Amino acid sequence: MTTPPQPEDGRLDPGLSAIMSERRQLINLAYRLLGSLADAEDVVQETYARWYAMSRRQQEAIESPGGWLTKVASRICLDLLGSARARRESYVGEWIPEPLPDRTEWISGRRGGTTVDPADRVTLDESINMAFLVVLESMTPAERVAFILHDVFRYSFAEVAEIVGRTPAACRQLASSARRRIRASQACAVPSTPRADIVRDFKQAWEAKDIDALIGLLDPDAAAIADGGGLVSAVLHPIEGGERIARALVDIVGEVPDLTMLERTVNGQPGLVTQQDGVTVVVMAFDVAGDRIKQIWAVRNPEKLRTWTTG
Incomplete structure (x- = not known):
């Protein structure tokens, strides 16, 4: 983002630090609303551009700059969600939210990669696990905005109504409808015990091409979804x-024998990263129930893996 303008006398804008301190909150909000870190960053940049496009007098007239920024960012996200639904209808293959890296290797606790600006980090809590984000994709734009703002970020329905452009009662109904979708999908936004041991056993069985061991770790009704973004070799x-x-899975290892599998945290849960010649080619997230893996999400779209390959 470009450097914000400063007063002509060269002194630092006393309100600048307060305004910029909202950046992390806005990134967190926009990622949950859009399921894309790249889009979230664009939204935040546009939000700040609109703030600095106003005159100093207009800025000073705003009682709560943080509230103004949240409202503008949410409205931009609401518009983007409408157009995103149309884009994803023509998306080649399955669409999966962009996976978030933590860069913590949960087998040893070592941290690698480049240092991330705390203002740009998305808080890794239960509301960003992959199962939860996938359910959010099934909601209407208004449902998603109302639910995230109220249930996750604790805005009142009166505040949500100003953003969504509906009555508080209507926003209450939108959030209620969103909760029903979550209950129906059994993707509950309640902290669960991460089963790193199950994912680790899965990794070892996959590397060993042990079909029987893999079958034992997978729920009989498990499903695997891959997002290749139209890659020729993508699973559609x-x-x-x-x-x-x-x-x-065993066929994949047979076809590409030089794959390296790494244990990494993906959206706050134990996951796997597959590399080829040092380049991240797949990021996998898991939904584990009991001792079995119920769902696997494998992201291969290079555009969604940029945060995993930079640095």
Whole structure:
């Protein structure tokens, strides 16, 4: 983002630090609303551009700059969600939210990669696990905005109404509808115990091409969804059934024998990163219930892996 303008006398704008301190909150909000870190960053940049496009007098007339920034960012996201639905209808293959890296190797606790500006980090909590984000994709734009603002960020329905452009009662209904979708999908936004041991066993069985071990770790009704963004070798449809998934995984290792699998935190949960010649080519997130893997999301779209390959 470009450097914000400063007063002509060269002194630092006394309100600048307060305005910029909202950046992390805006990134967190926009990512949950859009499921894309790249889009979230664009929204935040546009939000600040609109703030600095105003005169000093207009800025000073705003009682709550943080509230103004949130309102503007949310409205931009609402507009983008409407157009995103149309774009994803023509998306080649399955669409999965952009996976967030934590760069913490949960097998040893070592941290690698470049230093990330704290203002640009998305808070890794239960509201960004992949299962939850996938359910958010099934909501209407208004449902998603109302639910995230009220249930996750704790804005009142009166405040949500100003953003969504509906009555508080209507926003209450939108959030209620969103909760029903979450309950129906069983993707609950409640902290669960990360099963790093299950994901680790899965990794070892995959590396060993042990089909029986993989089948034992997968729920019989498990599903695997891959997002290749139109890559020629992309899997265009979900693979259903534990045995089918196990055999498909072993086939992949057979076709590309030089893959390196790393244990990494993906959206706050234990996941796997697959590299080829040192380049990240797949990021995998898991939904584990009990001792079985119920869902696998594998992101191969290079545009969604840029935060995993930079640095």
